[in-house]
Amino acid sequence: MDWENLPYAEKKRLRSAMTVLAPVVFAPVVLIVAVLLYIQVFQAVNFRRRAEENRTQTIIRLAPRGLVYDRTGKIIADNRPCVKAFYYPFEAQESRHTEGMYDLFPDMGSTLVAAVRSKRVSALCDEMTREQLFRVVALRHRIPEISVATEYRRRYPDGVLFAHVLGYVSAITAQEFRTLKNRNYHVQDYSGKTGVERVYEQYLRGTNGAVVTEIDAKGVAQRVIRDVEPVPGHEVHTTLDTRLQYAARSMLASSGYRGGVVGVDPRNGAVRVLVSYPDFDPNGFVATVVQGGGRTPGGVSSKPEFNRAIMGAYAPGSIVKPVFLLAGLQEERIAPGRRVECLGGMQVGNRFFHCWHRAGHGMLSAVDALRESCDVLFYQLGLSLGPDGLERWIRMFGAGDRTGIDLPFEVPGSCHGRRWKQARVKIPWFDGDTANLSIGQGYLSMSVIQMAVMTAALANRGTLWRPFVVDRVVDRHGEVVLRNSGERIGFIKAEDRHWQVVEQAMVEVIERGTGMAARVPGIVLAGKTGTSQNPHGPDHALFICYGPIIPGEVPELALAVMVEHGLRGGGIAARISNGVFRTLVDETYQADRVPPKDLAGGVYGD
Structure with missing residues (x-):
């Protein structure tokens, strides 16, 4: 066909036909090129892998x-x-x-x-x-x-x-x-x-x-x-200490009670002890030829996999009294020499709030009140500080927030004050709520690890450390790829003389107060007993302790013990603390040989 000699009309008709047919001809070509590009370039790795898998x-x-x-x-x-x-x-x-x-x-x-x-x-x-x-x-x-x-x-x-x-x-x-x-x-x-x-x-x-x-x-x-x-x-x-871990676990298991024990180094937050009982044998979950289910004889009802040390939250009871005594001293709401009379309780609003010692303690100074765990002085101190003051001080010691320990499933506990109650419960805050909070009850709960961190802050006089279990991770060539060191997450500022009064009172708790069952001959310890009120059964026993106390040095260990349904903190809980600190200072001491009946001994106070 001679294109040059074609009439104009014919050329126009052919051009129109080519315009219509061009997409029909070129579209498949473009599609084929696109598919080839997709297969050869974008899916090359995938098809190469599939081909390798077939081979x-x-x-x-x-x-x-x-x-x-x-x-x-x-x-x-x-x-x-x-x-x-x-x-x-x-x-x-x-x-x-x-x-x-x-x-x-x-x-x-x-x-x-x-x-x-x-x-x-x-x-x-x-x-x-x-x-x-x-x-x-x-x-x-x-x-x-x-x-x-x-x-x-x-x-x-x-x-x-x-x-x-x-x-x-x-x-x-x-x-x-x-x-x-x-x-x-x-x-x-x-x-x-x-x-x-x-x-x-x-x-x-x-x-x-x-x-x-x-x-x-x-x-x-x-x-x-x-x-x-x-x-x-x-x-x-x-950072774990096998000897201390064994002592704590042996004594808690021998007591026959459920509970948790946590020991922290007040110098940097390193966790030395972390025990929860009942427990389980982790080998049972790994064994391919199963030899039992990995649970304790207590079965599902005892919840052996529930970590009471970091997953349970309990009213801290009287173990928070050292914190509130420090608050009262620092804010000049009480003087060390001031004496208060305990007649077995006091009237707060339209309700009479009893002291744990119903017969009354008589005339007491601030140090005496902490030693005997007198509730009346702390009712008065709490009312003087007010609900906002109590909440502020206990939060400074870590209540209401997760510690950030490098273990999963930690609970934050609770620390609810006046504003929270008015916003959530829709009823006003009463003086009775303040009285309850001043002795560690009411809208306050803490995990055992929080109690240990609080105790460590009392021991080192104000530094709140983030607790950690792993010190370092080392690869197969000996290179350190991760190192955990002490991380300061808070600081409580108070005069040294006030810290000294609180420590003196906590020492007397163990030397001649409600915590004498925790006393270890040859070393000085500071502690506090506590009772966590339990609406579902017998009360829980609590005990905090730190030591050994050496002038000019930060104590080596801060310990928190919680025994479910253990009643008073001066009994089983204090005895477990005794065994751990004996193990710390005496390499020949064998905590597993303490008869179970001896764990119930000691002075029973709040």
Whole structure:
């Protein structure tokens, strides 16, 4: 066709036709180019991976978790060897050998049959028994298609001792796998569920290894093309003291009561002791051949997995009286030498508020009142400070806020004052509420870890430390990748002479007051007894203590003890404190040999 000689009308008609047909012709071309670009560029990695998966089969080898140490270097969490059996079809001999395997390993029967039929590398069992291992080794020449490999499972050498602070690991659930698969977790992986194991999972978890085999078009394994060794996780060094932990746990368990004990170093906030009882054996959650459910004989009703040290909140009772005495001294609402008469109670509004000692204490100074835990003086002091003053001072010591300890599921407790009640409960604040708050009852609750942090602040005279369990994390090359040091989260400013009065009174609590059961010969301790009112049953016993007190030095340990239904703090709770501090200063002392009947001894005060 001679385009130049065509009439104008014909050219116009052809141009119109080409305009209409061009999209029809070029659209498929553009679409094909776009699809090729998508496949070859944007999905190249995905298709390459899928192609590799079609060509290979991967058996994951779980990495050993990092070791965990106490403050002295003693291992408190390690790994035990776990032998697994694998079927390698490319090692198979004549059919008679394969048939003979069913007789040799009847307990692996169904798994073995499936492996032989699939002709793929398969794990025959998650953990071989000793008898199975000996049988495989002895008959290796007859069954070359079965091989063994060693992996590692988490082990807690001390069993229940560190259950609530270390936590435990177990196999990830289907729901967890959907969340974790993008972080290189495998469906067979284990992960930390509670405690240090959960919080420091990214450091404790190692890098899994793998056995990669080449398979043909029918899925039959041909050869091993890569065997990658797993890399262990990092080492975690804690601040925990095994001897003190054992003493606290032994005495609390011997008492027969539920409760919690927390010990903190007032010099930096390092946690030396963290016990909750009832407890559980974390090994029971890891064992692939289950030997019990990991629970104590108390069963579900005793809630052994509930960490009473950081997850429970209790009215602190009289253990807050040192805080309010310091507040009264600092704000000049009371003088150390001022004497108050206790007649067994006092009238507040239209209600008579009793002292715990109904017969009355007689004439008392501020130091005497703290030593005997007289409620009347603190009713008067609380009314003088007012609800806002009480709330402000107890909040300065950490009430109502989480401490920030490096453990999961910590509760903040509660510290509700006048404004909260008016806004939430819609009724006014009464003087009776102030009287209740002044002795640690009413709208106030604290966890045991909060009580320990408060005690540490009394011991070091004003510094509120964030408690921490892990001191440092060290990689396999010996390099420190994480270090926790003391973090100051608050400071209570008060004159040194007022701190001295409060400490003198707390020393007298133990020397000749309601806490004499906690007295340890040869060292000076300061403490305070308390009773947490419980509307659902017998009251809870509370005791705080710090020491040893050496002039010019910050005490080494601040301790908080809570015994559910233990009644008065001067009994069981004070006895447990006695055992912990005896262990601290006497390496020969054995707290587990204290008869249970002796735990109930001592002076019973509020």
